[in-house]
Amino acid sequence: MPTSASDPDPAVDTRPADPAAGTRPADLAVVGAGPAGLAAAVTAAGLGLRVTLLDAAARPGGQFYRHPAPGLGAARPEALHHGWPAFAARETALRAHQTAGRITYLPGHHVWSVTGAAPHWTLHAVATPYDTTPADAGGADGTERPATVHARAVLLATGAYERQLPFPGWTLPGVVGAGGAQAMLKAGLVLPGRRVVVAGSGPLLLAVAGSLAAAGARVPAVVEAAAYTGYAGRLPALLRNPAKLAEGAQYGSALLRHHVRLLTRHAVTEAHGTDRVEAVTVTRLDRDWRPVPGTGRRIPCDALAVGHGLVPQLELATALGCATHHTADGTPALTLDDRQRTSVPGLWSAGETGGIGGAELALTEGELAAHAIARELLGPGTTATGSAPGARPAPAPAALVRRRARLRAFAGAMAAAHRPGTGWTGWLGDDTHVCRCEEVPAGRIREAVGELGARDARTVKLLTRAGMGWCQGRMCGPAVAALAGEDQAPDRRPLSCPVPLRHLAALPADDAAEAGTAPGAPHGSH
CATH class of the missing domain: 3.50.50.60 (FAD/NAD(P)-binding domain)
Structure with a gap:
């Protein structure tokens, strides 16, 4: 981890300018x-x-x-x-x-x-x-x-x-997002635990595991739900991005250097503990991400960093x-x-x-x-x-246009290789909370779909309150959509983050109407 020194001068002047200063837009x-x-x-x-x-x-x-x-x-x-x-x-x-x-x-x-x-x-x-x-x-x-x-x-x-796919025990203290673990290290110079399992899917896992291990954490395993053979069909995109391949090789060598085991086509299907996570069960998955019966193994840990992409x-x-x-x-x-x-x-x-x-x-x-x-x-x-x-x-440099095309091709290959399979919901027990904010379990969502006729995430939300809590569905949205049998829909809401009512009340009438906050305007779930 970085050593300490006296507080540096900020690299950028963060004193806020008055956005109302001057009249020109x-x-x-x-x-x-x-x-x-x-x-x-x-x-x-x-x-x-x-x-x-x-x-x-x-x-x-x-x-x-x-x-x-x-x-x-x-x-x-x-x-x-x-x-x-x-x-x-x-x-x-x-x-x-x-x-x-x-x-x-x-x-x-x-x-x-x-x-x-x-x-x-x-x-x-x-x-x-x-x-x-x-x-x-x-x-x-x-x-x-x-x-x-x-x-x-x-x-x-x-x-x-981050995209989170719930599992039994994911609400235990010590279970954090993979990106959240990296943010703790970068911003707070702290580790989520001393023995950290990194799990989920996507290239971010390798970077997180390498950073945690280099900072002194013991990482017993990186648990990747996809198989890297998924990149095989996108060979041209890979060959056009040799720097990305070299970066992946660097991550791989870091795992070897720190004795981190890589388990592909596996997932954490349960976290165990009382006051904090103490161990996780890791289970092999089939091609559709369904847990294979009888393949579970228990790995002791005091933290789990998990995420399935962004x-x-x-x-x-x-x-x-x-x-x-x-x-x-x-x-x-x-x-x-x-x-x-x-x-x-x-x-x-x-x-x-x-x-x-x-x-x-x-x-x-x-x-x-x-x-x-x-x-x-x-x-x-x-x-x-x-x-x-x-x-x-002048027009944008042609080199920028070519670089975007090359990197977009690699991004497409990455997305296809790590797309969650439909069978992941098989590791959800009916009592597993899917919506943490409103404490809505998977069983209630399955009931809304199977018995009450819900065919999309919005109807499930209206019937169960899943997605109506503090995070406004950012944590549970992908899971609710999957249980409803559809792809995640884009969020549509008049306000993108919580706003004090006094600020809304202070808006001029025309601005309030345009922002969807005038009397009688729809307020969604905010």
């Missing part, structure tokens, strides 16, 4: 400062656009380039990251564009609604104070405050969250009516054209929202989207807000 508002949003913002600013970058976190980088808390004094945070130089270069560019006034960076801002239409977009946000930002990131007393941003164009780079976070986009499609692993994603445009004019997207593909693809798509937006906003007879007329930006 931004040329471009970017939601999310992960790899895609950060790349889009600095590229667009470099092409002459005035950019406002909003992000819920206190520092840029998103979930992938997650920073240790400054109070921990990590001397080498880059040691826990892959591809850190790509992030560091863009973080430096962000600081330079801030100083020059080309980017207004708003950390600690949760965007809960986007309203309007091109070229008059309005973004509503809740500003939340963090320990790493001044108190006035929220209110003067450290409370939340509303914020509004106006822009001519919007780019959504909202990322993704799900794009689409609430802001679907609230605006953006078209979606299902990717090769069954998750919904935005339908985008070759310029990263959604089906809604004036609205772009980049990164995981268009399908899970990793940080390198997100960086590439962010740059491509910035070039497309700049060419549209700086087309013949137009200029950036407050700028003198100038030459129209």
Whole structure:
């Protein structure tokens, strides 16, 4: 683990700018400062656009380039990251564009609604104070405050969250998401336990296991539900991405070096313990992910890091009516054209929202989207807000277009290889909680489908309350959809995150109506 040192100066000025300062709208508002949003913002600013970058976190980088808390004094945070130089270069560019006034960076801002239409977009946000930002990131007393941003164009780079497939015992303390375990290590420099089983499906498992082992955890096994032979049919996509193959080889050698056993076509089908997980049962799966009777084995552990890939976070986009499609692993994603445009004019997207593909693809798509937006906003007879007329930006470099195609092909191969089989529900007992928030067991959902006639996840939700709790179905959505016999549908809701009622009440009447919060407007399950 990284050693400690005195608290470093923040690499980026996180003092919040006042989004209401001045009357001119931004040329471009970017939601999310992960790899895609950060790349889009600095590229667009470099092409002459005035950019406002909003992000819920206190520092840029998103979930992938997650920073240790400054109070921990990590001397080498880059040691826990892959591809850190790509992030560091863009973080430096962000600081330079801030100083020059080309980017207004708003950390600690949760965007809960986007309203309007091109070229008059309005973004509503809740500003939340963090320990790493001044108190006035929220209110003067450290409370939340509303914020509004106006822009001519919007780019959504909202990322993704983990897909969880429940199993008996998954609510025990010590059971965490695979990405959550990595976040604990990157942000808190702590381990979820001393003896950690890593399980689920997808390439993230190898990275998590390697990071945990390198930080001092004992990882007795990586339990992968899919078989890597699933990549065999996508050989051209693999050969076009030799760096990805080398990265996989590095993960494999790390497992060997730390004596971590890799079990493919296996799954954790039960976690055991009283006050905390003490062991897991690992069972062999058939080709459809059905547990094979008599193959279970028990592995002692004090933590389990489990996840079955990622799900794009689409609430802001679907609230605006953006078209979606299902990717090769069954998750919904935005339908985008070759310029990263959604089906809604004036609205772009980049990164995981268009399908899970990793940080390198997100960086590439962010740059491509910035070039497309700049060419549209700086087309013949137009200029950036407050700028003198100038030459129209050149098209995006052909190398970026080729890189996106190559990385998208690999992402498709990855999604197909790790798509959950339909038989995984066979490890769910009727008393296993599927919806943790509302404590809805699998048996009640099966009853809704088998006896009450539910044929989709929405009907199951209405009959059982599955998905109506704090997480709004982010944890249980894929499982409920699978039990209902359908692919997961994209979330559609008027508010993308919880918002204090006082902020809604303070909206002008026209804004409230557009945001779906006027009296009589549907509020969904919020």
